[in-house]
Amino acid sequence: xxxxxxxxxxxxxxxxxNRAHMERLLAEARGLVERTRARSASxxxxxxKRGQLLPRERIALLxxxxxxxxxxxxxxxxxxxxxxxxxxxxxxxxxxxxxxxxATRCMVVASDSGIEAGSIRAMGLEKMLRxxxxxxxxxLPFVHLVESAxxxxxxxxxxxxxxxxxxxxxLARLSAAGVPVITVVHGSSTAGGAYxxxxxxxxxxxxxxxxxxLAGPPLLKAATGxxxxxxxxxxxxxxxxxxxxxxxxxxxxxxxxxxxRDIVQRLHWQRHRASVPPARAAAAPPxxxxxxxxxxxxxxGRKPADMHExxxxxxxxxxxLAFKALYGPATITGHASIEGHPVGIISxxxxxxxxxxxxxxxxxxxxxQSGTALVYLQNTTG
Numbered sequence: 001x002x003x004x005x006x007x008x009x010x011x012x013x014x015x016x017x018n019r020a021h022m023e024r025l026l027a028e029a030r031g032l033v034e035r036t037r038a039r040s041a042s043x044x045x046x047x048x049k050r051g052q053l054l055p056r057e058r059i060a061l062l063x064x065x066x067x068x069x070x071x072x073x074x075x076x077x078x079x080x081x082x083x084x085x086x087x088x089x090x091x092x093x094x095x096x097x098x099x100x101x102x103a104t105r106c107m108v109v110a111s112d113s114g115i116e117a118g119s120i121r122a123m124g125l126e127k128m129l130r131x132x133x134x135x136x137x138x139x140l141p142f143v144h145l146v147e148s149a150x151x152x153x154x155x156x157x158x159x160x161x162x163x164x165x166x167x168x169x170x171l172a173r174l175s176a177a178g179v180p181v182i183t184v185v186h187g188s189s190t191a192g193g194a195y196x197x198x199x200x201x202x203x204x205x206x207x208x209x210x211x212x213x214l215a216g217p218p219l220l221k222a223a224t225g226x227x228x229x230x231x232x233x234x235x236x237x238x239x240x241x242x243x244x245x246x247x248x249x250x251x252x253x254x255x256x257x258x259x260x261r262d263i264v265q266r267l268h269w270q271r272h273r274a275s276v277p278p279a280r281a282a283a284a285p286p287x288x289x290x291x292x293x294x295x296x297x298x299x300x301g302r303k304p305a306d307m308h309e310x311x312x313x314x315x316x317x318x319x320x321l322a323f324k325a326l327y328g329p330a331t332i333t334g335h336a337s338i339e340g341h342p343v344g345i346i347s348x349x350x351x352x353x354x355x356x357x358x359x360x361x362x363x364x365x366x367x368x369q370s371g372t373a374l375v376y377l378q379n380t381t382g
Contacts, residue, residue, distance in 0.1 A: 040114030331356030
């Protein structure tokens with residue numbers, strides 16, 4: 001069995017310095033994420049007054065107790081909403097991630113309505129598009145927790161309409177591919193946001209809070225002179241009884257999430273999969289300390305790092321079977337397992353050359369043929 005050895009000296013001056021540098025960078029990144037969460041949580045008094053749960057509380061209630069949650073693109077949009085980095089809020093107004101719902105792995109997207117009423121920004125659109133593509137590629141049921149004021153007109157760009165339309169197209173593509181889309185409307189779903197439940201397979205609407213309309217009462221009055229309430233225009237009861245948009249009526253946020261879980265459970269999703277993944281093997285931990293990863297990459301970005309040292313600390317038992325090790329050697333390809341899941345790993349210890357590109361292409365084709373997941377460890381300047 002080929003086992004990767006190591007030459008790293010964790011107590012060396014370089015390693016200690018690099019580790020300290022990386023820990024500072026990690027602390028900065030985590031601080032940005034916490035700033036976003038704190039900003040959203042600061043709206044708690046308003047949510048409590050309305051009898052609502054905060055966006056992340058909805059997600060926590062949706063996921064199986066004790067299960068893992070892989071949040072995606074948590075730093076998306078950082079630096080784009082404010083010229084002062086100290087005041088920037090990351091996340092782009094949307095929370096996306098993969099988690100277990102009723103023992104079914106799902107893509108979960110939630111409006112971060114604690115920040116600017118969940119209005120959609122340019123990077124929020126990109127984030128949602130990425131989540132949709134992942135759900136489509138991996139046949140993950142798509143669960144959407146909606147409460148959005150629509151497009152953020154304070155940062156409006158006409159190009160946003162193009163991507164906005166793509167979101168709606170993707171919802172149709174998911175449904176056409178047999179991937180269920182479940183939407184819970186917790187509050188306003190205005191303008192473009194109204195298309196989201198409209199293009200979903202299952203819609204849950206919270207009584208007294210859910211709204212889905214292209215234009216609210218003020219715009220309706222200005223355009224036509226007609227006077228109507230929000231409930232009459234697009235409330236939960238109207239959509240459940242008149243338009244037929246809402247399949248399920250929930251009494252409150254918690255009940256809406258409960259209904260979403262019930263829907264997912266009744267899908268019996270694994271039965272619809274083309275193939276059921278084999279049971280994963282028992283996972284042996286890496287033979288080298290994962291904490292040493294912090295000191296492997298140099299604080300000086302000009303100094304290269306051996307990606308074998310990284311691989312040795314993330315794969316099961318540090319067992320890595322290289323693919324075409326002597327061909328295009330600057331490109332690293334090979335098979336391993338992570339937490340018992342078979343994976344193919346692609347990385348670089350130098351620039352990508354024609355041989356390395358051919359090697360990577362061959363390896364990708366082999367992994368696609370066997371249905372093996374690919375893990376990219378990016379380490380090349382081009």
